[in-house]
Amino acid sequence: MLTDGVDFDLAACDPRRVVRKALAVNLSDLAAMAARPEAALVSLALPRSAGIELATALYEGLLPLAEEFDVAIAGGDTNTWNGPLVISVTAVGSVTRSGVWRRSGARPGDRILVTGEFGGSILGRHFDFVPRVQEALYWSARHEVHAAIDVSDGLSLDLHRLCQASGVGAIVDLEKIPIASAAHELAVQRADGVSPLDHALADGEDFELILAAAPQVAQVMLREPPAGVKLTCIGEFSEAPGLWRRAEEGNEPLAPRGYVH
Amino acid sequence: MLTDGVDFDLAACDPRRVVRKALAVNLSDLAAMAARPEAALVSLALPRSAGIELATALYEGLLPLAEEFDVAIAGGDTNTWNGPLVISVTAVGSVTRSGVWRRSGARPGDRILVTGEFGGSILGRHFDFVPRVQEALYWSARHEVHAAIDVSDGLSLDLHRLCQASGVGAIVDLEKIPIASAAHELAVQRADGVSPLDHALADGEDFELILAAAPQVAQVMLREPPAGVKLTCIGEFSEAPGLWRRAEEGNEPLAPRGYVH
Numbered sequence: 439m440l441t442d443g444v445d446f447d448l449a450a451c452d453p454r455r456v457v458r459k460a461l462a463v464n465l466s467d468l469a470a471m472a473a474r475p476e477a478a479l480v481s482l483a484l485p486r487s488a489g490i491e492l493a494t495a496l497y498e499g500l501l502p503l504a505e506e507f508d509v510a511i512a513g514g515d516t517n518t519w520n521g522p523l524v525i526s527v528t529a530v531g532s533v534t535r536s537g538v539w540r541r542s543g544a545r546p547g548d549r550i551l552v553t554g555e556f557g558g559s560i561l562g563r564h565f566d567f568v569p570r571v572q573e574a575l576y577w578s579a580r581h582e583v584h585a586a587i588d589v590s591d592g593l594s595l596d597l598h599r600l601c602q603a604s605g606v607g608a609i610v611d612l613e614k615i616p617i618a619s620a621a622h623e624l625a626v627q628r629a630d631g632v633s634p635l636d637h638a639l640a641d642g643e644d645f646e647l648i649l650a651a652a653p654q655v656a657q658v659m660l661r662e663p664p665a666g667v668k669l670t671c672i673g674e675f676s677e678a679p680g681l682w683r684r685a686e687e688g689n690e691p692l693a694p695r696g697y698v699h
Numbered sequence: 700m701l702t703d704g705v706d707f708d709l710a711a712c713d714p715r716r717v718v719r720k721a722l723a724v725n726l727s728d729l730a731a732m733a734a735r736p737e738a739a740l741v742s743l744a745l746p747r748s749a750g751i752e753l754a755t756a757l758y759e760g761l762l763p764l765a766e767e768f769d770v771a772i773a774g775g776d777t778n779t780w781n782g783p784l785v786i787s788v789t790a791v792g793s794v795t796r797s798g799v800w801r802r803s804g805a806r807p808g809d810r811i812l813v814t815g816e817f818g819g820s821i822l823g824r825h826f827d828f829v830p831r832v833q834e835a836l837y838w839s840a841r842h843e844v845h846a847a848i849d850v851s852d853g854l855s856l857d858l859h860r861l862c863q864a865s866g867v868g869a870i871v872d873l874e875k876i877p878i879a880s881a882a883h884e885l886a887v888q889r890a891d892g893v894s895p896l897d898h899a900l901a902d903g904e905d906f907e908l909i910l911a912a913a914p915q916v917a918q919v920m921l922r923e924p925p926a927g928v929k930l931t932c933i934g935e936f937s938e939a940p941g942l943w944r945r946a947e948e949g950n951e952p953l954a955p956r957g958y959v960h
Contacts, residue, residue: 439775439776444778481789521783524744524785530791
């Protein structure tokens with residue numbers, strides 16, 4: 439559910455991008471379970487003053503993404519009221535024959551794999567990201583992935599959540615984290631001492647996947663990624679709980695940071 | 700999606716009843732397809748000023764109904780904002796081995812069967828109705844029902860919709876329509892010339908089922924209804940399109956009336 443004034447500012451952004459995001463974050467959740475998207479239900483509370491133009495723009499923003507991922511807009515509810523715009527999207531997917539990914543299956547020694555790049559999504563990528571649905575289905579059909587999560591609140595925070603659900607820890611090679619160019623831009627723009635790496639670890643809304651796979655499986659996955667996606671190994675899961683940054687002089691604690699609801 | 704100020708007035712009614720209704724109307728939609736409810740996803744936009752008390756009350760209102768129908772609250776999204784309360788519920792069900800009911804299968808000669816009673820739901824039943832899930836599953840497993848719809852906008856209007864979807868008409872015996880005592884109360888309270896029968900035909904939010912079944916099937920269904928529900932034959936579907944009231948001197952047109960969105 440995205441609400442005007444909290445999740446977006448309708449006065450300052452295109453409603454097409456907002457509603458696309460409302461569906462895309464749902465598809466990212468399905469991707470994190472390696473589920474095949476089937477249908478979406480879209481409920482709207484439209485400000486009475488905005489009229490038919492807003493409703494039209496919302497469907498213009500929704501339909502291209504729904505078509506791209508073959509998702510039927512199967513229902514929902516359209517209301518008008520005197521309040522601000524509210525968009526609520528529920529997506530439904532199906533489990534493939536390969537089963538579902540959960541957060542809870544990572545094992546000590548598994549590699550930490552991540553898709554794409556991290557940080558600075560606020561500069562635009564949080565609207566325009568492509569949910570990793572196709573990649574998840576590709577890997578799910580070919581490789582044994584032990585656990586997965588999508589990064590909505592922050593790379594380090596969501597990695598921490600996956601660790602907690604799996605009862606393991608994680609040792610991260612910070613220098614291997616793929617940092618988005620937007621993270622560098624944001625660090626320059628803000629000039630507040632927050633480094634591009636900090637943005638990559640904590641910004642969130644990257645909607646990339648974190649995957650856990652045994653070393654040999656990870657090796658094959660890294661060698662043959664599906665077209666158009668970068669896959670990077672950023673460390674390994676450990677028996678010792680908690681998040682750690684790998685350092686020559688001994689691992690040091692790494693604080694999980696990100697958006698806390 | 701139910702919004703404060705449009706679908707309910709939070710200042711005047713218990714949030715427990717509101718959220719129960721938000722789930723119950725979804726279950727009624729599933730009942731109208733003879734689907735088995737499985738899970739519900741509940742998204743809330745909570746006014747910041749209301750605090751944890753409102754959130755608690757909402758879950759107190761939701762859980763008993765979810766438990767009664769064995770529906771898992773499988774997810775959703777909880778937000779706070781400066782706007783009024785918004786409740787969006789999506790329910791997911793599964794098709795049984797008996798298949799789904801649709802609006803489109805009624806045939807000329809089929810009997811028009813209705814559950815329960817109609818009219819005056821605004822006096823309380825629109826909050827406290829029991830969705831006809833168990834009855835639908837009971838009949839679906841035992842009898843060939845050709846078409847079904849639940850009455851959300853008005854008995855005559857929803858019957859008209861079923862007729863249009865099926866390409867048939869309907870001849871209604873007005874004197875057989877089961878009129879709720881609330882319809883009589885409302886007619887007395889308002890004293891505006893609207894009869895109890897008018898309320899039954901047009902009020903809506905009864906969340907009862909209209910079913911189409913062949914005469915012999917209808918006969919058996921009427922003889923052996925599941926415990927606790929009244930089933931009434933109020934007429935038959937016809938080759939001639941449109942709604943008609945049966946009259947000795949020849950059928951007369953009956954205007955579909957109800958809530959138009």
